[in-house]
Amino acid sequence: MFLSQPFLSLSHPVLMGIFTNRGFQPKRPTNPKLPPGQYETTDFPVLTAGPTPRIALTNWEFRLEGLVEEPVKWSWEEFNKLPMQDFNPDIHCVTKWSKFDTHWRGVSVDTLLEHVKLRPEAQFVTEFSYGGYTTNLPLADLLGGKAFVGLQFEGQPLAPEHGGPARLVVPHLYFWKSAKWIQGLRFTAQDEPGFWERGGYSMYGDPWKEQRYRDDDDDQASPSSLRL
Amino acid sequence: MSRVAWQLATVKAIKPETPRVKTFTLALPNWTPQLAGQHYDLRLTADGGYQAERSYSIASPPEQTGEIELTVELVNEGEVSGYLFEGVAVGDQLEVRGPIGGYFVWRGEPSAPPLLLVGGGSGVVPLMAMLRHRRALGLRTPAVLLFSVRSPEEVIYQAELEALAQADDSFTLLLDYTRQAPPGWAGYHRRLDAAMLAEVVARFGAAQPQAFVCGPTGFVESVANGLQAAGLPPEMILTERFGPTRG
Numbered sequence A: 001m002f003l004s005q006p007f008l009s010l011s012h013p014v015l016m017g018i019f020t021n022r023g024f025q026p027k028r029p030t031n032p033k034l035p036p037g038q039y040e041t042t043d044f045p046v047l048t049a050g051p052t053p054r055i056a057l058t059n060w061e062f063r064l065e066g067l068v069e070e071p072v073k074w075s076w077e078e079f080n081k082l083p084m085q086d087f088n089p090d091i092h093c094v095t096k097w098s099k100f101d102t103h104w105r106g107v108s109v110d111t112l113l114e115h116v117k118l119r120p121e122a123q124f125v126t127e128f129s130y131g132g133y134t135t136n137l138p139l140a141d142l143l144g145g146k147a148f149v150g151l152q153f154e155g156q157p158l159a160p161e162h163g164g165p166a167r168l169v170v171p172h173l174y175f176w177k178s179a180k181w182i183q184g185l186r187f188t189a190q191d192e193p194g195f196w197e198r199g200g201y202s203m204y205g206d207p208w209k210e211q212r213y214r215d216d217d218d219d220q221a222s223p224s225s226l227r228l
Numbered sequence B: 001m002s003r004v005a006w007q008l009a010t011v012k013a014i015k016p017e018t019p020r021v022k023t024f025t026l027a028l029p030n031w032t033p034q035l036a037g038q039h040y041d042l043r044l045t046a047d048g049g050y051q052a053e054r055s056y057s058i059a060s061p062p063e064q065t066g067e068i069e070l071t072v073e074l075v076n077e078g079e080v081s082g083y084l085f086e087g088v089a090v091g092d093q094l095e096v097r098g099p100i101g102g103y104f105v106w107r108g109e110p111s112a113p114p115l116l117l118v119g120g121g122s123g124v125v126p127l128m129a130m131l132r133h134r135r136a137l138g139l140r141t142p143a144v145l146l147f148s149v150r151s152p153e154e155v156i157y158q159a160e161l162e163a164l165a166q167a168d169d170s171f172t173l174l175l176d177y178t179r180q181a182p183p184g185w186a187g188y189h190r191r192l193d194a195a196m197l198a199e200v201v202a203r204f205g206a207a208q209p210q211a212f213v214c215g216p217t218g219f220v221e222s223v224a225n226g227l228q229a230a231g232l233p234p235e236m237i238l239t240e241r242f243g244p245t246r247g
């Protein structure tokens, strides 16, 4: 273990601390709840690659598919009858803002998974959305109370620009892993890169390790370019 | 060395664009050609180790090798823009990494559809990179820039944009002054709305343009909705949101 650590890695504090910007003073209080490179905001900024889709609730459905014994789907009405819980996560966007103690109401992914039997090969998940967005993550990151489908935000139905009618929320990863306008989860055997991931963003996206881009990932298996 | 590793750039030039906007030319030890529309991350470090990171679009085209230009608007109470604006001089060093971003890009393929660029305030920066790249390639891809500003002194790159519109009749510059317009102004003088966007889309006739929309969050939301209402399909609308909505 000790020997496998390079003595002077680039993230070594001594090397990291060398450069400072003369006269630069923090204007924001530091906060231990803030991951590296993030700042706190009280607004709710929006990051999306295209226009906000408008989804009629009469056509809305949510599906679990892929490596499951039998796929399931819910209509809006059926989904709203599932048991709901309150969640108060801190959220961290890769564009550098973090927002503390948000209030959501929704359905835990654990609750959804009570309705399907996963095949043993299912190790990863592709979240897919109305409008064609996808993002990928390990199945384990959705289990044990770590993720939910949010329908209400701060006591109101979730607004379309923030992903309404329903958004998958996985607060311990950067917020692009929390797909807006969620349509369902596809269980896969391999980790299949989604929309931003194909564009060079991290496969995993841990804010505490500052895994913004593919080159920040632990394995760094394929030195990726940031080009599509 | 990884493409997105941090590197120490040297400030080569600083050019005021408007009273609240400056362009910084940074010489990079490890420059790699970017795509028009990509950005760099910039990181400031204080004495105690505190760091602040922000993203800035590249204003220069990839034909300008070895360096990048970043155009930064001073945000009130802005931690990073405030320091860049007041604390940085030619010869200083800044930590940056990039180029970053794979979707809000224009590759300048000769067969590409016409370009509809819609910018609000400093949202014009990546759009300017696209126009500069287009000019450097000598392309005549029809292009319209609809640029929304509050008042005449806020028009970033004004002289260059006007010269380009003069020299190239396949490029149209449409300025929209949302508050004050210059004396005798006959163009758009209201908040950008759906009717204006429909008019601009209609200029392209049957050819469906590729739209790039960039600016503050609220601006991008309303433009993207307006373009869809004007008949552009969502896949022809690419957006980049710079931050909070302004009044």
Ligand SMILES: Cc1cc2nc3c(=O)[nH]c(=O)nc-3n(C[C@H](O)[C@H](O)[C@H](O)COP(=O)(O)OP(=O)(O)OC[C@H]3O[C@@H](n4cnc5c(N)ncnc54)[C@H](O)[C@@H]3O)c2cc1C
Pocket: A027, A039, A041, A043, A095, B039, B054, B055, B056, B057, B058, B071, B072, B073, B074, B075, B076, B077, B078, B079, B080, B081, B082, B122, B125, B126, B216, B240, B241, B242, B243, B244, B245, B246
């Ligand atoms: C992909 C991308 C590209 C960008 N490109 C550019 C660019 O080319 N030029 C440029 O000037 N900026 C650009 N930005 C915005 C930039 O990253 C910073 O957000 C901006 O400079 C403000 O940072 P700050 O530290 O000065 O302000 P902060 O200290 O973060 O904020 C100070 C106050 O201003 C508000 N605020 C924060 N950002 C903005 C904003 N953009 N507009 C209005 N109010 C704001 C905050 O809510 C806060 O109240 C880009 C952002 C992204 C995500």
